[in-house]
Amino acid sequence: MSVSVEIDALNVHLGGAPILRDVTLTVPAGSFVTLLGPSGSGKTTTLNVLAGFTEPTSGSALLGGRPLTGVPPEKRDIGVVFQNYALFPHRTVAQNVEFPLLARKMPKGERRERVARALELVRLPEVGGRRVQSLSGGQQQRIALARALVYEPALLLLDEPLAALDKQLREAMQYELGRIQRETGTTTVAVTHDQTEALSMSDLVAIMNGGRIEQIGTPEEVYHRPATPFVAQFLGEANLLPVSGGRVEALALPVEGASDGFTVVRPEDLALIGDPDAAGAVPATVDGVVFQGPRSRVTVTVPGCAEPLVVTVPAGTEVPGAGDAVGVRYCGGGARTLSDLPPTTDPSKSPNEPVSAAPGAAL
């Protein structure tokens, strides 16, 4: 049966410095939650507290309602997969996967059965007798996962599990990790600094910055309705535009019910049109165009807008050239809403203080 994780007001000081500040997070039973943030934001430290490798200064963590504080790592019922897999290179795959069962003094017959089941789960049933060294990076990653899951832990912790793989393999393994997690129903907390990985694998994403969680939400929520400029910019390209008197002036766009502050407009929510004076568009001049395969990234200068706007133009659409006069039109529409950001926020800075999102105003 899956269990939940409740982290409450966790603070960690290391070497006299605050590393985690009031981290509070609920991981629902059976869900896949990813901690996403830049290097040094405290992701691994949070994982280490759950694993029992780091003692918190204050706060608590519960697994299935039971406090983890004071419980030694090997008694926590937690499986961990590290970035470098930490497999025994000279032992066979089966010996590696069997290791946690030996440590738990499980009888031989049950060990054999569980190892076979775990290798089946990661779709490598034939490699039990092979040396770990003879396997590819992607296969070793699966073996590390099989080893972490073989004793059916209550919680699975994944620390940058795909970082050592090349891009193509990483994408395949994102799918595989999701499949294995759903199949076993194991509550999982993963750490990554890769936005795509977090958005594609998780039920919930917690975005960390400076030892704090800035926002927790579904991948769609954090991408489309970021609570802070930091979240908006960390999750992809974002135009941060001032809202004043119910209008996004830079786009000549009325926003019903919006409070003064800033709003986030993603590049894919803007369209370029040939006629600068077309209805519903603002005139702009193209600064530069970068071809990116499935799309082109176009920067445009809009009069009265401090920063150039970024617009993505899908492949197959006519792309203007630098210096061209164009019109820019908001095309986010539909179910999309613009997200309000607080008026005191300076979008050029990454705030350390988390700010909660005001409800977005529908266009």
Ligand SMILES: Nc1ncnc2c1ncn2[C@@H]1O[C@H](COP(=O)(O)OP(=O)(O)OP(=O)(O)O)[C@@H](O)[C@H]1O
């Ligand atoms: N034992 C320690 N003593 C002092 N400072 C530490 C210690 N361990 C980590 N830190 C510091 O804590 C901060 C957070 O580290 P942490 O590894 O949790 O970040 P992270 O978000 O996982 O980063 P990365 O993606 O680079 O692994 C960093 O500034 C790091 O230098």
